[in-house]
Amino acid sequence: MVIEQPAWVQEAVDWTRSYVTDEERIRLTIALARENVVREAAGPFGAAVFERGTGRLVAVGVNSVVRLRSSVLHGEMMAFILAQERTGSFSLAAPGLPAHELATSCEPCAMCLGATLWSGVKRLVFAAHREDAEDLGFDEGPVFAASYQYLRERGIEIVGGLLREEARAVFTLYRSRGGLIYNA
Amino acid sequence: MVIEQPAWVQEAVDWTRSYVTDEERIRLTIALARENVVREAAGPFGAAVFERGTGRLVAVGVNSVVRLRSSVLHGEMMAFILAQERTGSFSLAAPGLPAHELATSCEPCAMCLGATLWSGVKRLVFAAHREDAEDLGFDEGPVFAASYQYLRERGIEIVGGLLREEARAVFTLYRSRGGLIYNA
Numbered sequence: 249m250v251i252e253q254p255a256w257v258q259e260a261v262d263w264t265r266s267y268v269t270d271e272e273r274i275r276l277t278i279a280l281a282r283e284n285v286v287r288e289a290a291g292p293f294g295a296a297v298f299e300r301g302t303g304r305l306v307a308v309g310v311n312s313v314v315r316l317r318s319s320v321l322h323g324e325m326m327a328f329i330l331a332q333e334r335t336g337s338f339s340l341a342a343p344g345l346p347a348h349e350l351a352t353s354c355e356p357c358a359m360c361l362g363a364t365l366w367s368g369v370k371r372l373v374f375a376a377h378r379e380d381a382e383d384l385g386f387d388e389g390p391v392f393a394a395s396y397q398y399l400r401e402r403g404i405e406i407v408g409g410l411l412r413e414e415a416r417a418v419f420t421l422y423r424s425r426g427g428l429i430y431n432a
Numbered sequence: 433m434v435i436e437q438p439a440w441v442q443e444a445v446d447w448t449r450s451y452v453t454d455e456e457r458i459r460l461t462i463a464l465a466r467e468n469v470v471r472e473a474a475g476p477f478g479a480a481v482f483e484r485g486t487g488r489l490v491a492v493g494v495n496s497v498v499r500l501r502s503s504v505l506h507g508e509m510m511a512f513i514l515a516q517e518r519t520g521s522f523s524l525a526a527p528g529l530p531a532h533e534l535a536t537s538c539e540p541c542a543m544c545l546g547a548t549l550w551s552g553v554k555r556l557v558f559a560a561h562r563e564d565a566e567d568l569g570f571d572e573g574p575v576f577a578a579s580y581q582y583l584r585e586r587g588i589e590i591v592g593g594l595l596r597e598e599a600r601a602v603f604t605l606y607r608s609r610g611g612l613i614y615n616a
Contacts, residue, residue: 249435249517317522319550320504320513329504333433338501338614359550362543362573366503366615389546390582391574398574430522431550 251316251329256287257308266303273298273351274375274410276308280323281353281418284310285427292384292422295323295352297331297340300371306340306348307331313430324352324360328367341368349373353415354381355408358389364399371405375415384419385429435500435513440471441492450487457482457535458559458594460492464507465537465602468494469611476568476606479507479536481515481524484555490524490532491515497614508536508544512551525552533557537599538565539592542573548583555589559599568603569613 260283267273273296280294291311298305309326313319327350332338340348349371350364355378364372378388396406444467451457457480464478475495482489493510497503511534516522524532533555534548539562548556562572580590 249513251433251435313522317520318513318516319522319552320509320516320547325504329433329502332502332504336501338497338503357546357550358579359543359546362541362546363504365571365573366541366543368503387549387586389549390576390579392576392578394576395542395574402571 249318251321251326253308253310253326253330254288254315256283257310261305261308263305267298267305268303270351270373270407270410272303274353274373275414276305277351277353278375278411278414278418280308280310281415282421285418285422285425288315289425289427290315291323291430292418292427293323293352293354295327295350297327297369298349298351300347300349302346307334314428319431320359322357322360324350324356325363328363332367339368341370353418355388358391361391361395361399364404365402370403371407372399373407373410375409375411376419377409377412380412380416380419384423385432387431433502435505435510437492437494437510437514438472438499440467441494445489445492447489451482451489452487454535454557454591454594457487458537458557459598461535461537462559462595462598462602464492464494465599466605469602469606469609472499473609473611474499475507475614476602476611477507477536477538479511479534481511481553482533482535484531484533486530491518498612503615504543506541506544508534508540509547512547516551523552525554537602539572542575545575545579545583548588549586554587557591557594559593559595560603561593561596564596564600564603568607569616571615
C-alpha cells in the first residue's frame with residue numbers, strides 16, 4: 249500500500265514560509281480542505297504538522313479515504329504519517345527534535361484523537377467543532393470530555409474553534425456539491 | 433510512504449485454511465504477536481481481519497511502529513489498511529461484501545478502537561485486556577465504557593478476554609527481551 253498526497257498538494261502549499269500564528273496555521277488547513285473538495289470531490293478536511301516554535305511546515309494531509317480507499321486515511325492521519333516519514337522517527341517528540349503541533353480544519357474524530365496522543369505532538373489546534381461535522385452527516389466517534397482530559401494530563405495543549413466559520417463554509421460547499429458521507 | 437508487512441509474515445500465515453472459531457482466529461493473532469517479538473524485536477501485538485461467516489482470512493497486521501517509524505501503524509491499523517486494499521473498498525461493510533470482523537491479540541487502544549468503527553467490521557474480538565498492556569508499560573489512551581457502548585449502538589459486537597493468558601505470555605516474552613515501550 250502506497251500512501252501519498254494528491255499531486256496538486258505540493259504546488260498548493262507554500263513550503264518556504266513560516267506559519268507563525270495559530271490563524272496562519274489553521275488557515276492553511278482550511279485552504280487544503282477547500283482544495284480537496286474542489287479538486288478531488290473529497291472529504292472537506294485538511295491538517296498540517298508544524299514545528300511549534302518556528303512555524304516551519306513539516307507535512308500536510310488531506311482526507312484521502314475515498315481516493316486511496318482506506319478508512320484510516322483522515323487528513324490528520326495523513327499528516328502524522330508523512331511528518332514522521334520526513335523526520336524519520338515514530339515520535340515527533342523524539343530526542344533531538346523540536347516540539348511539534350497539529351493544526352486541523354475540524355475537531356479530530358476518536359481515531360485521530362488517539363493518534364494525536366501517540367504522534368508526539370505537544371499541541372492540537374482545530375477550527376470546526378464536532379457538531380459542525382455531525383451537522384454535515386459525519387460521525388465523529390467516541391470522544392468525550394474525559395478524552396481531552398486524558399490528553400491534557402499527558403502534556404498536550406488543546407485549542408479549538410479558531411476560524412470556525414471559515415471551516416464550516418467548506419462543509420457547506422461540500423454539501424452543495426453532494427459530497428459523499430463515507431462513514432454515515 | 434510504503435506500508436507493507438515484514439517479509440516473514442506471508443510465510444508464517446496459512447492463507448488457505450478457514451479460521452472457523454473465535455479461538456482459531458485469536459490464536460493466529462497471538463502467533464503473529466509472538467513472531468513479531470521473536471523475529472523483529474517489535475511490539476507484541478498482532479491482528480487479523482476475517483470474513484465473519486466463512487472464516488476466510490482477508491489480511492493480517494503486526495505492530496510496525498518501530499520498523500516503519502510510524503506511530504499510526506499498530507497491528508490493527510495494518511490489518512485494516514491491508515484488508516481494505518485487498519477488498520478495494522474504504523469500508524469492509526460496502527455493498528456486495530460479506531460481513532467482516534477484526535481479531536486482535538490485545539484490546540485496541542483509543543486510535544484503533546476509533547478505526548474499528550470506520551473500518552466497517554461488524555465484530556471485534558480480542559485476547560489480552562487493556563490492563564495487561566498497561567502492566568507492560570504501554571499506554572492505551574482514552575477508552576471508556578462509554579466508548580464500547582458507542583460502538584455497540586452502531587451495530588458492532590465486542591468480545592474480549594479470549595486466550596488472555598496466551599496473549600499475556602507474549603507480553604512477558606517481550607519484557608524479558610527488553611522490548612521498547614514506544615509510547616510510554
